[in-house]
Amino acid sequence: MTNPSEHLSPAGRFLLDRRSFLSTSATALGSIALTKLLSGDGLLASSTGGSALDLSNPYIPRSPHFPAKAKRVVVIFCAGAVSQLETWDYKPELIKWDGKPLPGGPKLTFQGAAGNLARPQYNFRQHGKTGKWVSDLIPHLAELTDEIAFVHSLTSKSNTHGPAENFLSSGSILDGFPSLGAWATYALGSESRDLPSYVAIPDPRGVPQNGANNWGSGFLPAAFQGTVMTSNRPLRHLSAAGGSNSADRAARDLLQRMNARHLEANPGDAKLSARIASYELAGRMQMSMPEISDLSSEPDHIMKLYGADDTKNPNKAAFAKNCILARRLVERGVRFVQLFNGAYASGGRLNWDGHTDLKGQYDVHGAIMDQPAAALIKDLKQRGLLEDTLVVWCTEFGRMPFFQKGAQGRDHNPDGFTCWMTGAGVKPGVSYGETDELGQRAVKNKVPLYDFNATILHLLGLDHEQLTFQHNGIARRLTNVEGHVIRDMLA
Amino acid sequence: MTTETDQKKCGSSCLRPLAITIFGLLIISILIAMPFLVGEPNAEKIPDIVRFFGRFHPVVLHLPIGIFSLIMIQELLAMFTRYKPQPTIIPIFIGAASAVVAVLFGFFLYIGGGYEMGELLQDHLWGGIFFASAAVLTLIVKSWLLPLKFSTVLYRAMIFGSVGIMSYASHDGASITHGKDYLFEYAPDSLRKIQGYEPKNVKVGAPVKPLEEQIVYEDMVQPILNKRCVECHKESKSKGKFRMDSYELLVKGGNEGDGIVPGKALDSNIVYRCELPEVDDEHMPPESKTDIEDHELAVIKWWIDSGADPVKTVAQLDLTEEIRAAISKLDLSVDLVAGKSGSATPLADLPSDELLKAVSALAKDFPGGLTFESQVSSRLTFTAISLRNNLDDQLFSKLKSVIPSMVAMDLSSTAITDDSVKLLATAKDLRVLRLSETKISDAALDTLASLKNLEAINLYGTRVTDAGVEKLKSLTHLKRLYLWQTDVSEGMITKLKEALPELEIITGV
Incomplete structure (x- = not known):
């Protein structure tokens, strides 16, 4: 690798040749300022190493740190805060204490006054070789527990859906920080x-509370934001406007040559090169996308496996189709x-925000989520x-062991909840961390969500402390100044 | 008359300046005496509470900096505008008091251990003491200035002087924490030149120094010595009159003779002492210190045996596989990877120029298909995920030269046949291979059976049969075999599982 510029596009070569850039600039100070701006864009500082980030081709694959x-991640994000007590975190003590007040418990929680302790609203039984207790709400996923690594002791920094969704997706409770997916694609292409x-892929019924911030690119280059599509609403404006495919391709090839010439005449224009890259991708997507989003080629046994053929539950069928699309x-x-x-x-x-009638609401959502996700x-x-491929199941926080006063549901609880992972590099059949005997707070191996995200990056071959982007004078990370990889979850 | 007025002016109001003067001079003498009265830093003898307060030094020190800067700005404004600072002693009092506390805590931090007494620390210690003393003296002057109303020239000069000493002392302090080059690291070259720094030589996106170009002494041996030995064998603490912090001193040796004998590792003191049994009194490093690791010693011995040359690179010495392995265990990430020190990134075999050239030449035919396994690896992964049906045997044959470097290949849903699989015979390091939904047949499995490092093979949706997969029985490292939608029978699966009990066979739901 004696001369890195050999591997780069004209735009990338120009940007890397900083000395000639400085010497040819009219005013030294101006060029210093510009150099600073460019390095802020991550163009000069190649913190992701391997092949340096080249904005004219931002999607080219880049090597991980180790x-x-x-290589890939699927995140199943259950918005609204799934109750750990009705799903993965079995608390038999709660049955004993059902209907009694929690001595010394909080008088007031997120939405109002606290009521009495309430037993898990579903029966639990043991599954698999590990004998994991899982509720009858999710029988299909329960079959897979031998393959899953659970964390039961997660904590969030917010007990409010919007900020907590941000925290789960981007490591910050504030809007405007890059999401995990943006970091991953920034690093790896x-x-x-x-x-x-x-x-x-949003739920067929709509987007989560904090919408696009969950898949935003924040201060990372815009090329790394998530593209939104669902099985019932594929990408818009992708169908070619008449003409044959080959004519279309020929036209795009010509356009690409002209664009390349324009770029050589205007070197160093990152926005121009990014725009060209995005047009080119869109052109190729006109070919690839219709085929991908057309599920009619899926055989019946696959549609059945996911529950996409369920005519009685159209929401489940629609979510199942999203899962097939995934x-x-x-x-x-x-x-x-x-x-x-x-x-x-x-x-x-x-969604899973069961404040008033938890059982009634979860009966609906369990049926929608369980079979398709397991399939x-x-x-x-x-x-x-x-x-x-790593599969992550997560939710922004958990719920309280007691009902809300005068209601049949549980309030927000960021002090101890469950998420899990399975697939590439994950140690199967592990349960890490514990909540107290009523499932209110993490008491053993408490895990801030930072650690969960650090672990996901680790499985992608990325050191969460090395994966940085210079923004506003700070080398920003997904995990801020926190985060420890949860080694006990790694195979 | 004058005396009377003075007494009248002063009188009881002179009690406070007097008290401040006496108390202030006492504090100054304590500060100055402190380094002489307290001995060497010794972490074990210093009570924890002292070390605890020491940790607050970085917090407290910002108070006098802020306060003195503010006072100076006020005085400057008063000199050049009609602005009049309030005639109060409070700011300067808090400024001086916090300066004294900052110096005390700084001294606590130092005697708590962990800081080596060098020129920089010496300067910072005395800079701090002089600044605190100057601050207290300024306070004394100010306290007299209020009742006596003499000229402010002396006071102002003292303020500016204090701020000057403060800047000097705090710069040294910052240099201890952040490193000497911190402030000017990104300064324009013109400014760097004035400060006596080299012009910036920022290798942006440049590749890390390849293994062959590493200087053995500078990049490997000395860092090991720094980690294991230099703590006790350096300028300020040269045990046995032997210093190990530079090449010349290493050769010179100490009380016990030469440190190293070039060409003879086993006769060299530093190796000989490390190789003594741990119970031996002569063993180095001593009992209380962390022992040197085997791979570290191996590198040092290799270097000495090769002549202990201070400037030769890896390429100039004879690199064996064992030494390569030992080097790969060294924590040299600072030198090799643009990143923080101490991270677990192993030094790895970086790709040869030849391989890099081959990979970049193939980029046209296989856009995005070839990726190095990591930023410090010469192993390749290949995916045909974008090519799919466009990848046939003819195109695949272009990969021939890089196949020996492959560790993972995804060839699923491509148009390749058994002919392409034959080319994989050279992929001796291949661990993961995906051939699902291709036209390969049992004949391809002869090749796979010879790739002993395979851990996962995906044959789903292919025409392989019992006769084919039986050949895989010899792959003892195989962990997962995907046979969904194939004609492999239950009987064969049972047979395979008997032969390879660790193997998981996935046949679908």
């Missing part, structure tokens, strides 16, 4: 030439897929994709 176990590197994207090399379950519209009734994991496994 050999990666996972895309395996696929013809598809976006990062796709966000698999198809992963199969074609999309680096990061975020699959949302639960929408914010109607103030929380369409996605099984399908990835049988195709061998789980070999190098």
Whole structure:
């Protein structure tokens, strides 16, 4: 690698040749300022190493810091805060204390006065070789517990959906920070030439409370934000406007040559090169996307496996189709897929935010999420994709062991909740950390969400402390100044 | 008359300046005496509470900096505008008091251990003491200035002087924490030149120094010595009159003779002492210190045996596989990877120029298909995920020269046949291979059976049969085999599992 510029585009070469850039500039001070700006864009500082980031081709694959176990990630994001007590965190003590007040418990929680302790609203039984206790709400996922690494002791920095969603997705409770998927694609680029590197698939019923910030690129280059699509609303404006395919391709090739010439005449214009890259990708997506989003080629047994044929539960069928879409994207090399379950519209009734009638609400959502999500994991496994794909199931926080006063639901609880991972590089059949005997607070191996994110980056071959981007004078990280990789979850 | 007025003016109001003067001079003498009265830093003898307060030095020190800067600005304004600072002693009092506390805490931090007494620390210690003393003296002058109303020239001169000493002392302090080059690291070259720095030579996006170009002594041996030995064998603490912090001193040796004998590692004191049994009194490093690691010693011995040359590079010495392995265990990430020190990034075999050239030449035919396994690896991964049906045997054959470097290959849903799989015979390090939904047949599995490092093989959706997969029985490292949608029978799967109990066979749901 004696001369790195050999591997770069004209725009990249120009940017790297800083000395001639400085010497040819009219005023030294101006060029110093510009150099500073460019380094802020991550153009000069190649913190992701390997091949330096080249904005005229931002999606080219880049090597990780160390050999990666996972090449791709699917995040199943259950918006609205899934109760750990009705799903993965079995607390038999709660049955004993059902209906009694919690001595010394908080009088007031997020939404109002606290009521009495309430037993888990579903029966639990043991599953698999590990004998993991899982509730009857999610029977299909329960079959997979031998393959899963659970964290039961997660904590969040906010007990409010919007900020907590941000914290889970971007490591900051504030808006405007890059999401995990943006960091991953910034570091690693895309395996696929013809598809976006990062796709966000919202719930068929709508987006989560904090919407696009969950898949935003924050201060990272805009090329790394998530592309939004669902199975029932594929990407818009992709169909070619008449003309034959070959004529279309010829026209694009000509355009590309002209663009390249324009770029050589205007070297160093990062925005121009990024725009060209994005046009070129869009052109290729006109070919690739219709095929990918057309699920009619899926055989019946696959539709059945996911529950996409369920005519009685159209929401489940629609979520199942999203899950199939996720698999198809992963199969074609999309680096990061975020699959949302639960929408914010109607103030929380369409997601896991069970404040008033938890059982009634969860009966609906469990049925929508369980079978399709489980089928996605099984399908990835049988195709061998789980070999190098990490699947993460997560939610922004948990819920209280007691009901809200005068209601049949649980209030927000960021002090101890459960998320899990399975697939590439994950130690199967692990349960890490514990909450207290009523499931209110993490008491053993407490894990801030930073650690969970650091672990995901680690599985992608990235050191969360080395993956940085210079912004406003700070070398920003997904994990801020926190984060420890949870070694006990690694195979 | 004058005396009377003075007494009248002063009288009881002179009690306070008097008290401040006496108390202030006492404090100054304590500060100056302090370094002489307290001995060497010794972490074990210093009570924890002292070390605890020492940790507050970086917090407290900013108070006098802020306060004195503010006072100076006020005085400057008063000199050049009609602005009149309030005639109060409070700011200067808090400024001086916080300066004294900052110096005390700084001294606590130092005697708590962990800082080597060098020129920089010496300067910072005395800079701090002089600044605190100047601050207290300024306070004394100010306290007399209020009742006596003499000229402010002396007071102002003292303020400016204090700020000057303060800047000097705080710059030294910052240099201890951040390193000497911190402030001017990114300064324009013109400014750097004035400060006596080299012009910036920022290698942006440049590759890390390849292994062959590493200087063995400078990049490997001395860092090991720094980590294991120099703590006790340096300028300020040369145990056995032997210093190990430079090449010349290492050769010169100490009380016990030569440090190293070039060409004869086992006769060299530094190796000989390390190789003594740990119970031996002569063993180095001593009992209380962390022992040197085997791979570190191996590198040092290799260097001495090769003549202990201070400037030769790895390429100029004879690099064996064992030494390569030992080097790869050294924590040299600082030198090799643009990143922080101490991270676990192993020194790795960086790709040869030949391989890099081959990879970049192939980029046209396989856009985004070839990626190095990591930023410090010469191993390759390949994916045909964008090519799919466009990858046939003819195109695949272009990869021939880089196949020996492959560790993972995804060839699923491509148009390749058994002919391409034959080319994989040279991929001796291949661990993961995906051939799902291709036209390969049982014949391809002969090649795979010879790739002993395979850990996962994906054959789903292919025409392989019992006769083919049986050949895989010899792959003892195989952990996962994907056979969904193939004609492999239950009986064969049972047979394979018997032969390879660790193997998981995935046949689908």
